[in-house]
Amino acid sequence: MSLEQNISKGIMEAMKAKDTVRLTTLRNIKKYLIEAKTATGGIDELADAEVVKIISKLAKQGSDSAALYTRQGRGDLAAEELAQVAVMQEFLPRQLTAGELTEAVKAIIAETGAQSVKEMGKVMGVASKRLAGRADGKDISAKVRELLA
Structure with a gap:
């Protein structure tokens, strides 16, 4: 259904x-x-x-x-x-914890091969689609920026 x-x-x-x-x-x-x-x-x-x-x-x-x-x-x-x-x-998927978000973003960074904050857009494109509904966009962006810095 x-x-x-x-x-x-x-x-x-x-x-x-x-x-x-x-x-x-x-x-x-x-x-x-x-x-x-x-x-x-x-x-x-x-x-x-x-x-x-x-x-x-x-x-x-x-x-x-x-x-x-x-x-x-x-x-x-x-x-x-x-x-x-x-x-x-009740109708949304379970939200990711901070640890799960970190692991997911690390995997996406490794997958895209991003090395610096200049490539943040490349990572955010994939992360936003993959983590949609499971994490807030601001949280994803902050985590990507933190891990690429």
């Missing part, structure tokens, strides 16, 4: 369970998936990699919003955002 189908199934389950946070979150994800499908010419179903990319983006936005709400003393809104992010993370 594809990730998109799992989200549709999750919407049905959330309606039956009357779980409003889960239902709202999954409907929001579904809206973005439909927009992505229509923007690319009305395809039937998105690839799982595209769905992960969309959900990752939404989860990051939610986390950023929660941090902003916390700084502004709005714990109620921050808690709501974090609850939605938790639902989104």
Whole structure:
């Protein structure tokens, strides 16, 4: 079953369970998936990699919003955002730990043959594709820069 189908199934389950946070979150994800499908010419179903990319983006936005709400003393809104992010993370692949990220980036550097920070773009192109959804782009970039320096 594809990730998109799992989200549709999750919407049905959330309606039956009357779980409003889960239902709202999954409907929001579904809206973005439909927009992505229509923007690319009305395809039937998105690839799982595209769905992960969309959900990752939404989860990051939610986390950023929660941090902003916390700084502004709005714990109620921050808690709501974090609850939605938790639902989104159920549909994302497990995030890499710092050690796993280091090993993955070392392997990519060895594979590309990069020697200095000047070749960071070559490494980032491969790393961004290979680690998409499993690590934040900023973390990947920082690790690549650290290992090439």
